[in-house]
Amino acid sequence: xxxxxxxxxxxxxxxxxxxxxxxxxxxxxxxxxxxxxxxxxxxxxxxxxxxxxxxxxxxxxxxxxxxxxxxxxxxxxxxxxxxxxxxxxxxxxxxxxxxxxxxxxxxxxxxxxxxxxxxxxxxxxxxxxxxxxxxxxxxxxxxxxxxxxxxxxxxxxxxxxxxxxxxxxxxxxxxxxxxxxxxxxxxxxxxxxxxxxxxxxxxxxxxxxxxxxxxxxxxxxxxxxxxxxxxx
Amino acid sequence: xxxxxxxxxxxxxxxxxxxxxxxxxxxxxxxxxxxxxxxxxxxxxxxxxxxxxxxxxxxxxxxxxxxxxxxxxxxxxxxxxxxxxxxxxxxxxxxxxxxxxxxxxxxxxxxxxxxxxxxxxxxxxxxxxxxxxxxxxxxxxxxxxxxxxxxxxxxxxxxxxxxxxxxxxxxxxxxxxxxxxxxxxxxxxxxxxxxxxxxxxxxxxxxxxxxxxxxxxxxxxxxxxxxxxxxx
Amino acid sequence: xxxxxxxxxxxxxxxxxxxxxxxxxxxxxxxxxxxxxxxxxxxxxxxxxxxxxxxxxxxxxxxxxxxxxxxxxxxxxxxxxxxxxxxxxxxxxxxxxxxxxxxxxxxxxxxxxxxxxxxxxxxxxxxxxxxxxxxxxxxxxxxxxxxxxxxxxxxxxxxxxxxxxxxxxxxxxxxxxxxxxxxxxxxxxxxxxxxxxxxxxxxxxxxxxxxxxxxxxx
Amino acid sequence: xxxxxxxxxxxxxxxxxxxxxxxxxxxxxxxxxxxxxxxxxxxxxxxxxxxxxxxxxxxxxxxxxxxxxxxxxxxxxxxxxxxxxxxxxxxxxxxxxxxxxxxxxxxxxxxxxxxxxxxxxxxxxxxxxxxxxxxxxxxxxxxxxxxxxxxxxxxxxxxxxxxxxxxxxxxxxxxxxxxxxxxxxxxxxxxxxxxxxxxxxxxxxxxxxxxxxxxxxx
Numbered sequence: 001x002x003x004x005x006x007x008x009x010x011x012x013x014x015x016x017x018x019x020x021x022x023x024x025x026x027x028x029x030x031x032x033x034x035x036x037x038x039x040x041x042x043x044x045x046x047x048x049x050x051x052x053x054x055x056x057x058x059x060x061x062x063x064x065x066x067x068x069x070x071x072x073x074x075x076x077x078x079x080x081x082x083x084x085x086x087x088x089x090x091x092x093x094x095x096x097x098x099x100x101x102x103x104x105x106x107x108x109x110x111x112x113x114x115x116x117x118x119x120x121x122x123x124x125x126x127x128x129x130x131x132x133x134x135x136x137x138x139x140x141x142x143x144x145x146x147x148x149x150x151x152x153x154x155x156x157x158x159x160x161x162x163x164x165x166x167x168x169x170x171x172x173x174x175x176x177x178x179x180x181x182x183x184x185x186x187x188x189x190x191x192x193x194x195x196x197x198x199x200x201x202x203x204x205x206x207x208x209x210x211x212x213x214x215x216x217x218x219x220x221x222x223x224x225x226x227x228x229x230x231x232x
Numbered sequence: 233x234x235x236x237x238x239x240x241x242x243x244x245x246x247x248x249x250x251x252x253x254x255x256x257x258x259x260x261x262x263x264x265x266x267x268x269x270x271x272x273x274x275x276x277x278x279x280x281x282x283x284x285x286x287x288x289x290x291x292x293x294x295x296x297x298x299x300x301x302x303x304x305x306x307x308x309x310x311x312x313x314x315x316x317x318x319x320x321x322x323x324x325x326x327x328x329x330x331x332x333x334x335x336x337x338x339x340x341x342x343x344x345x346x347x348x349x350x351x352x353x354x355x356x357x358x359x360x361x362x363x364x365x366x367x368x369x370x371x372x373x374x375x376x377x378x379x380x381x382x383x384x385x386x387x388x389x390x391x392x393x394x395x396x397x398x399x400x401x402x403x404x405x406x407x408x409x410x411x412x413x414x415x416x417x418x419x420x421x422x423x424x425x426x427x428x429x430x431x432x433x434x435x436x437x438x439x440x441x442x443x444x445x446x447x448x449x450x451x452x453x454x455x456x457x458x459x460x461x462x463x464x
Numbered sequence: 465x466x467x468x469x470x471x472x473x474x475x476x477x478x479x480x481x482x483x484x485x486x487x488x489x490x491x492x493x494x495x496x497x498x499x500x501x502x503x504x505x506x507x508x509x510x511x512x513x514x515x516x517x518x519x520x521x522x523x524x525x526x527x528x529x530x531x532x533x534x535x536x537x538x539x540x541x542x543x544x545x546x547x548x549x550x551x552x553x554x555x556x557x558x559x560x561x562x563x564x565x566x567x568x569x570x571x572x573x574x575x576x577x578x579x580x581x582x583x584x585x586x587x588x589x590x591x592x593x594x595x596x597x598x599x600x601x602x603x604x605x606x607x608x609x610x611x612x613x614x615x616x617x618x619x620x621x622x623x624x625x626x627x628x629x630x631x632x633x634x635x636x637x638x639x640x641x642x643x644x645x646x647x648x649x650x651x652x653x654x655x656x657x658x659x660x661x662x663x664x665x666x667x668x669x670x671x672x673x674x675x676x677x678x679x680x681x682x
Numbered sequence: 683x684x685x686x687x688x689x690x691x692x693x694x695x696x697x698x699x700x701x702x703x704x705x706x707x708x709x710x711x712x713x714x715x716x717x718x719x720x721x722x723x724x725x726x727x728x729x730x731x732x733x734x735x736x737x738x739x740x741x742x743x744x745x746x747x748x749x750x751x752x753x754x755x756x757x758x759x760x761x762x763x764x765x766x767x768x769x770x771x772x773x774x775x776x777x778x779x780x781x782x783x784x785x786x787x788x789x790x791x792x793x794x795x796x797x798x799x800x801x802x803x804x805x806x807x808x809x810x811x812x813x814x815x816x817x818x819x820x821x822x823x824x825x826x827x828x829x830x831x832x833x834x835x836x837x838x839x840x841x842x843x844x845x846x847x848x849x850x851x852x853x854x855x856x857x858x859x860x861x862x863x864x865x866x867x868x869x870x871x872x873x874x875x876x877x878x879x880x881x882x883x884x885x886x887x888x889x890x891x892x893x894x895x896x897x898x899x900x
């Protein structure tokens with residue numbers, strides 16, 4: 001059972017038009033750059049993308065938007081993207097906005113075999129429209145369903161050939177949650193090692209959740225908001 | 233805000249008769265030995281203990297049973313304990329049996345602010361009696377409520393003075409889940425270090441969940457089933 | 465002749481496929497690990513929080529922090545992972561574990577299973593069994609066909625309190641291999657030297673016998 | 683004189699207590715970090731997965747893998763922890779974060795808050811704001827008392843789509859400090875040199891003024 005793929009082109013090769021994809025990352029931090037580039041090259045269309053953000057005009061999922069590959073975005077925040085706005089206003093693109101914690105927890109619920117969660121986020125707002133409200137201990141909660149995707153595409157720091165993954169710093173974000181929610185999960189990693197090289201106590205995503213893994217190359221890791229302080 | 237306590241006696245000092253305690257561990261693996269010894273010494277009574285198992289006759293929670301400190305056990309498996317059986321049959325002790333995955337997930341739900349979960353475990357069995365059954369995608373699930381405890385008492389491998397915890401091997405088990413579910417969480421650790429000494433990528437329980445921490449001593453780490461193979 | 469427990473385990477091992485993640489219960493199921501074909505990649509999950517379980521340790525190398533769900537000292541293999549009990553049952557409930565093998569006191573021809581409680585006896589608890597049977601995609605039961613009194617353990621309906629409903633997919637007993645279908649137990653194979661008539665006579669639940677029933681191959 | 687944004691942040695910092703875990707929103711709330719009293723232990727949570735956030739990095743030390751919820755490059759302090767987004771909102775929902783500070787477009791005298799959407803304008807999304815306001819034990823809103831047209835942002839009820847209902851506990855504006863009570867906004871302090879009359883005239887929602895209203899101390 002070989003999970004190791006030669007690269008992004010091979011790993012995403014069977015993704016078909018109309019598929020639902022989860023893409024890890026928060027802003028441009030921890031996004032699967034190699035797979036996004038391969039998807040843009042491959043040209044697959046009518047995608048539903050579940051990702052906390054939609055990239056910027058010329059990076060991240062923004063690159064897929066430029067090529068009009070995305071039919072629907074499911075996100076918590078989609079600012080910083082003029083092409084996104086244009087497509088949304090023209091009706092080419094559909095968007096569904098979900099509170100960030102709800103988005104994260106619905107992914108995790110899928111990987112934990114929990115069909116639904118109750119969350120207070122959105123109670124009394126338009127997010128609650130059409131949803132079941134239930135009171136526990138005097139507080140209102142919305143019923144939100146777990147969600148999975150045809151493919152979850154994540155970026156890790158280190159991985160082994162059995163699919164075990166370790167993430168770095170805040171590049172972890174949605175990646176381990178989406179990794180658990182993919183019918184097929186594809187992981188690109190900065191460093192690919194042999195089984196036994198990662199400390200079994202320190203693995204964030206067990207390989208049982210990961211179906212394909214490859215060593216990514218040429219990470220640009222673009223910074224969205226470069227904030228610094230002066231040395232005094 | 234000092235979370236560091238001198239030892240188990242001080243850390244458990246304000247636990248009152250009738251309290252509900254969660255105790256980490258699976259069998260005798262990863263149990264908070266120091267706190268259990270301090271509870272036995274302290275003599276606090278009428279406790280409700282939530283723990284996957286009830287120890288053996290002369291170790292773990294078994295020591296508290298000997299002193300008749302426990303009114304009710306909430307566990308998934310309570311074998312290997314003759315005194316337990318005697319108290320149960322005599323009506324001195326009450327027991328509530330919960331499927332192991334349900335027990336674990338109800339603790340986690342508390343730490344994740346999820347008031348309830350849906351699980352298929354126990355559907356169609358006596359565990360389902362009186363519980364709401366709900367169908368998602370054609371499959372039946374039971375509604376089970378999150379649960380917390382007055383005190384969660386856990387054992388970690390390493391911890392820092394801010395309460396961040398790292399567990400070792402299968403001694404992790406219920407410990408990080410219960411750590412999230414305590415109104416007050418007490419952690420005993422084999423090694424207590426200063427902030428910054430633990431890798432922030434590798435912490436299992438963030439200190440925000442931990443209220444008290446101390447360096448335990450004299451760990452016996454008794455083995456329940458010593459199984460070995462011969463060198464050939 | 466009826467199989468012994470090692471042969472039952474050996475026959476079950478033939479159901480393994482390369483790349484499978486497998487949870488083996490206590491008793492006969494544990495023995496299945498000894499018959500994983502050479503070169504086949506099968507990862508063992510232990511529900512107390514380990515993927516990649518290895519054999520028992522050599523004497524003197526036992527580690528109290530490293531046990532399986534049967535509380536036995538064990539070892540790990542390269543690529544193993546530790547996790548907490550919630551994630552462990554998370555991967556079980558979400559169907560990531562390909563195969564679960566466990567023992568049973570009784571199985572019904574509807575696929576119900578009873579293996580945790582005998583009325584009138586001290587109840588030790590269900591442990592992880594109810595989670596496992598309610599969640600697994602594929603459950604094989606390893607069991608003796610009859611109890612020590614010679615009574616069938618494959619019944620029209622279970623007499624003992626259930627562990628799970630309509631969940632068992634396949635049974636490997638000391639006498640036979642059977643699928644559990646919508647119509648009842650379907651006899652697939654018989655133990656070497658055991659007659660179809662003996663299997664019929666020892667199966668109280670509905671048993672479907674169609675065509676020639678071959679002997680098990682090992 | 684009305685406070686500037688730095689003074690608002692400075693006043694909010696007086697609400698911090700030793701040992702607090704705090705989530706600071708984008709904008710004025712972020713500035714609160716600059717006024718944490720010397721020697722007080724306050725841990726900053728960033729909902730993208732970090733506890734123990736430090737100041738911005740020195741030039742040349744930025745790390746693309748280390749950002750806050752505003753996507754700004756940051757640093758960590760000793761004892762920091764990284765976690766995934768589900769655990770991050772888990773600690774928020776379970777009330778482990780002691781204080782949340784965020785901005786608002788409008789607040790009602792019932793404690794409703796609107797800060798994510800303006801009808802007719804491109805909607806960028808609520809990000810984590812709905813989770814934060816629905817979950818936090820203690821929410822302080824940092825805001826200007828009026829909009830650029832001089833209209834009150836403290837209303838009998840919000841006109842914009844809500845982010846959360848009955849959740850705001852306290853407001854620190856450029857003019858005043860107010861609690862949100864069951865009876866409406868309760869004036870606690872006024873900005874130095876700002877009259878109670880001015881605050882009353884710029885508050886459209888119900889404002890309770892009892893006794894002498896002192897000037898804020900810094």
